[in-house]
Amino acid sequence: MYSNCSSDKIHIMIIEDDAIYRESIADLINDTDTLICEHACESCEEALVVLEKQDVPQVILLDIQLPGISGIEGISKIKALSPSTQIIMLTVFDDDDKVFNAICQGATGYLLKSIGGEEIQQAVTQVVCGGAAMSPVIAAKILKMFSEYNQPTKDYGLTEREKEILKILVEGKNKKQSAAELFISQHTLDTHLKNIYAKLHVHSQIDLVSKTLKEHLL
Amino acid sequence: MYSNCSSDKIHIMIIEDDAIYRESIADLINDTDTLICEHACESCEEALVVLEKQDVPQVILLDIQLPGISGIEGISKIKALSPSTQIIMLTVFDDDDKVFNAICQGATGYLLKSIGGEEIQQAVTQVVCGGAAMSPVIAAKILKMFSEYNQPTKDYGLTEREKEILKILVEGKNKKQSAAELFISQHTLDTHLKNIYAKLHVHSQIDLVSKTLKEHLL
DNA sequence: CCCAAAATACCCCGATTACGGTATTTACAG
DNA sequence: CTGTAAATACCGTAATCGGGGTATTTTGGG
Structure with a gap:
């Protein structure tokens, strides 16, 4: 070199x-x-x-x-x-x-x-x-x-599927796109998302992405 | 020590x-x-x-x-x-x-x-x-x-005010809260946000936050 | 075999967002 | 002085989101 x-x-x-x-x-x-x-x-x-x-x-x-x-x-x-x-x-x-x-x-x-x-x-x-x-x-x-x-990542008890969904959302995709990508209905994604919100104590997508990226949850 | x-x-x-x-x-x-x-x-x-x-x-x-x-x-x-x-x-x-x-x-x-x-x-x-x-x-x-x-931060030509707004939004605040924090009307913030979206080529807050945090624009 | 957790799916509706306009004021360079 | 960029403000509407339900299927442990 x-x-x-x-x-x-x-x-x-x-x-x-x-x-x-x-x-x-x-x-x-x-x-x-x-x-x-x-x-x-x-x-x-x-x-x-x-x-x-x-x-x-x-x-x-x-x-x-x-x-x-x-x-x-x-x-x-x-x-x-x-x-x-x-x-x-x-x-x-x-x-x-x-x-x-x-x-x-x-x-x-x-x-x-x-x-x-x-x-x-x-x-x-x-x-x-x-x-x-x-x-x-x-x-x-x-x-x-x-x-x-790289602080020790807090564990919010997300399931594998939830992490998967989080990963896609954090890419900047919206709910419809994300659901399509995972071959699930938008309703299902909605349910997962509600659970994720509850676990991370957030109330909006920006909150979610912000918290995820700042705490290196993925 | x-x-x-x-x-x-x-x-x-x-x-x-x-x-x-x-x-x-x-x-x-x-x-x-x-x-x-x-x-x-x-x-x-x-x-x-x-x-x-x-x-x-x-x-x-x-x-x-x-x-x-x-x-x-x-x-x-x-x-x-x-x-x-x-x-x-x-x-x-x-x-x-x-x-x-x-x-x-x-x-x-x-x-x-x-x-x-x-x-x-x-x-x-x-x-x-x-x-x-x-x-x-x-x-x-x-x-x-x-x-x-810490790659060289790309310059999207954001103005100071726009960066200020971006900073607050990325904290996870919504439009109403952000506008209040900056003492401007929600309409004004909306206008700024439209300009930011155009400059960063994004179409949603989630996109915006994702791109901002990933590219360390702030 | 049964229970609990997880994943799936759907409904509803008020709140918020995205984005197309238009318009005024301020600041500053030419 | 004049034009341009930036910041401010408002309107309207289709689309999306947030959060409140309920319900079925799959999966794995006890």
């Missing part, structure tokens, strides 16, 4: 506004024997100019807190110019929203600043080989989001 | 049906200077008996493919007896469903078998310190699930 798990040095770009930190990371990278950092930019704007010249790195280390185009906004702009470039977010922040947004934008890594050269090297290698790199704390956050999102 | 990032050895339990692999992992663990494995069980059933005796480890390495109670089912049973125990799934499988289910059940790690002792040590330490441990390939899968789930 990705070309470089092999011999050549992996080209890295850094985008980070703090000059001292930027150079220190660049040094760390250039001290390794597998990575090379040719571009160390202080803003997304500067980086995008470089990318437009087709001078695309395999991996970009991208700070999240940047003046002008923020790191999170930058992800999609970078991806637009160079879809194959993998982006690793690098930040001191670990608040859920930022992590969440960055990942939704398609970052393949999320590391807390404070990492050493060895860890960067490891992370970059993993990313280039098709994996993802995350600081353990970030990984835990993501897993937590996942399991919270 | 978690007690042991400190001196004492971390107690590990292994649940794995393959005797050879089980013992080999146990040996790897006992060869380290920070971990100790006192219980190496061949099934969840066996492990649960040990846990009932209050002999709870800090971390459990849990195989996913087990006879009887599967690894995924085991997670919740283990958590019920010992909520503080962190569970790391250990498996040869990396298919999305298994990963997804395990994580939703509350596993804090997911490692592919084939790992060495050093990696186990690292993973366990991370988990005990409140982080999560994932093989890079698994991490990438999870990030992919995340970003795919």
